[in-house]
Amino acid sequence: QITLKESGPTLVKPTQTLTLTCTFSGFSLSTSGVGVGWIRQPPGKALEWLALIYWDDDKRYSPSLKSRLTITKDTSKNQVVLTMTNMDPVDTATYYCAHVDTAMATGFDYWGQGTLVTVSS
């Protein structure tokens, strides 16, 4: 049974750096084809893909946010960490992490519950 859960601050100030952790179980991020991605959703708006890290440590970023994002993994802890610098109120959103298996071509088949991050002074 695959589960993912996001954790991190619920409130950050403008210009601060956001650090979110995705803790997962039921799969290994050292298995070929597997990846964990981050997706966000501002209130009332659409989903937006942010970043993804693969089993081989290949890292992919949204072109529009690439300069602000860093994604890392700790395979031994079953965790993926996303950092986003220079936070702005427009970054207020629910942030999700999700599992992908490129070998199965299923898209993001398992999602965390999401964590709401508010950016405000």
Added chain:
Amino acid sequence: SYVLTQPPSVSVAPGQTARITCGGNNIGSKSVHWYQQKPGQAPVLVVYDDSDRPSGIPERFSGSNSGNTATLTISRVEAGDEADYYCQVWDSSSDWVFGGGTKLTVL
């Protein structure tokens, strides 16, 4: 960057068929995934790789993909199908891309 275009809203009466489109340049050459999201909940994968269903998803949900349009079809629509639906693809220039979402209203 690769862009996916969805209609903002689709309305259908219970028992009828809903069709939600997702437009993109030569999307027929890509693998399209569809997600259902109900208020306050995380998205749920309902169709993957154009037309396959994850286990537990009713057969009423189906997908197709050709040319510049992919379509999610929901047959015999129920009140519980009311939700936002998103299409998604992987593109070599943009990586993972989501459509803007479609709100399905069951009249």
